[in-house]
Amino acid sequence: MQALVYNRYGTPDVLSMRDVPIPTPKDYEVQLKIHAASLNSWDWDKLTGKLTPGRKPSHPILGADMAGIVTAIGSKVSQFNLGDAVFGDNSGGNWGGFAQYACMPENMLVLKPSNMSFAQAAAIPQAATLAIQALNDSGSIVAGQKILINGAGGGVGTFALQMAKASGAHVTCVDKAEKLAMLQKLGADVVIDYRNQDFTANGQTYDMVLDVMANHSLSVLKNCLKPQGRYIIVGGATWLIMKCIALYPLIGRGKSKKLKLLWHRPNQTDLQRLKTLFDNGTFKPIIDTVYPLADAAEAFAKIGAGQVQGKLIISIDH
Template identity: 50%
Template structure:
C-alpha cells in the first residue's frame, strides 16, 4: 500500500509517499481501507517536533512513522475477537490513542475507537468530525459546564475545534463571540456567531466585555489577561496554547479560583467513542455540520498539514486517499 512516511522532524520535503506493507489486524482490531483523513494541529506539531512536548516518545526521531488521527473508511478484515464490526462497514474515528497511521491506504484500528458512519454523511465529513468535534464538545459541555443563555467567547474560532464549538454553543442559545483573523469572520457569522472580533485589530481582554466561558484554542496571553475578561465565577478552558500559559494555569489557576471564584482549566485530549456517537446524532439531526475548507490528495498531505499549521484553514482540512494510480 501507499503511505506518507517520515523518519525525522522538519517541515519541507520530510514526508515521502512510500510503498509499505499492508498491516494485519490484531484480534481486537479491524483493517480499515482509508477513504479520507483530516488534518489536526497534532499532525503539524508531530511533523516539526515542536513544541518540545510533541517529541515525547520520540526525542530524536518520530515514534510514529505515519501521521493522521482522524480517519473514515470501510472495513476490509476483522480480528478474531471483533464482535460488532463487519467487512464492508463504513466508519470513522480518532485513532491517535491507538497508533496513528491515517495518511495511508490501510490502517489497523481497535474496534472500540470506531463509530459507524451514516449513509447521509460523506467520508470527508466523517473524517472531519472525531478529534475536533470531540474536543469542542468536551470543552464546551464537560469542562466548560455551559448553561443556557450564557455569554461565551471562542478564541481561535475559525478552525476545526472552533467551528464545532460555535455550533454546539448555539444549541444552548448562548451569546457567542468569535475571535480570529479577518478572513474567517464572515464564515463564523454565517454559522451563527453573534459577535466577531479580528484579533489583529482588537484585544478582547481589554475591551471591557466579560464572559461566562472562554474556550481558548490558541492561548498565547497571560492568565491575568484572561482573568479580566471573565465574569465573577466565569470559566476559562484552554484547548491549545503555549507551554508558558499551561504552567500559569497549573500554578496560578487554583489561587485565582480560591480568591476570586474564577475557574481555569486545561482540556486534556480524550478520544471518546460515546462522544463520537453523540456528534453523529447531532449531524443526523442537522444541528452540527463539519466545515471543510479544502480537500487534498494523499500525495499532497504535507501541503495539507502545512496549510493548517500556518493558520490558513477555515474549519477542517481533509486528505482524500484515492487509488494507487491516482496518487
C-alpha cells in the same frame, strides 16, 4: 499500499509517498480501507517535532482522524463486521490515516451514518470531540450565556461555535479578519480580528472563554470572566499551559471563576453524541479543502502557514 511517510522532524518536504506493507490488525483492532483522513494542528506539531524535540518521530505515518470501510478484524473484535463504514480518532493508537489502510482499536471507532460523507466523517473525531468536551466540561451551556471562542476559525472553533449557538448561547469569535465572514455565517454574534483588537482589553466579560490558542496571561484573562465564569484551555502557548498545570490546584476548583485545562479524551460515547448532533443538524463540518493523498504535503504546508477555515481533508483513492 501507498502511504505518506516521514522519518525525521522538519517542514513538509520531509514527507514522501512510499510503498509500505498493509498493517494487520491485533486482537482488538480492525483494519480500515481508508477513504478520507483529516489534518489537525497536532499532525503539524508531530511533523515539526514541537512536542517531543530530540526524540525520533513515534509514528512514521501521521493522521489520527480517519473514515473508511472495515476490511479485516482482529480475533477479539465484537462490535464491527467486514464491510462496515466507520470513523474515529487513532491518536491513542498508531495514527496512520494518511495511507490506504490502517489498523485501529475498535473502541475508538463508531459506525458512519449513510448521510455523512467520508470527508465529513474524517473531519469530526478530534476537533468535534474537543469542542463537545470543552463546552460541557462543567455542565451544559444555558441559553443566553455569553461564550467567547479564541481561535474560532479552525477545527475545534467551528464545531464549538455551531454547538454553542444551538444551545442558545451568545457567541463571540476571535480569529483573523479573513475568517470572520465565515464565522458570522455560522452564527457568531460578535467577531473580533485578533490582529486589530485584544479581546481581553475591551471590558467585556463572559460565562465561558474557550481558548484554542491560549496566548494571554491568566491575570488578564480572569478579568474577562463573569464571577462564576469558566476559562477552558484547549491548546495554545506551552508556557501558559505549564502555568495552568502548576496553578490548577489553587484556582481550578474555586467556587467562583474556574480554570480548566482540557485533556483530549477520544471515546465512542462522544462520537455517538456527535453523530446525533450531525443528524439533527446542530452542526456540519466546515471543510476548507480536500487534497488527494499524493498532495498531502501541500495540506501540511497550508496548515503550517495558518490560513485554514475549518478543516483540511485528505481523500484516499484505491
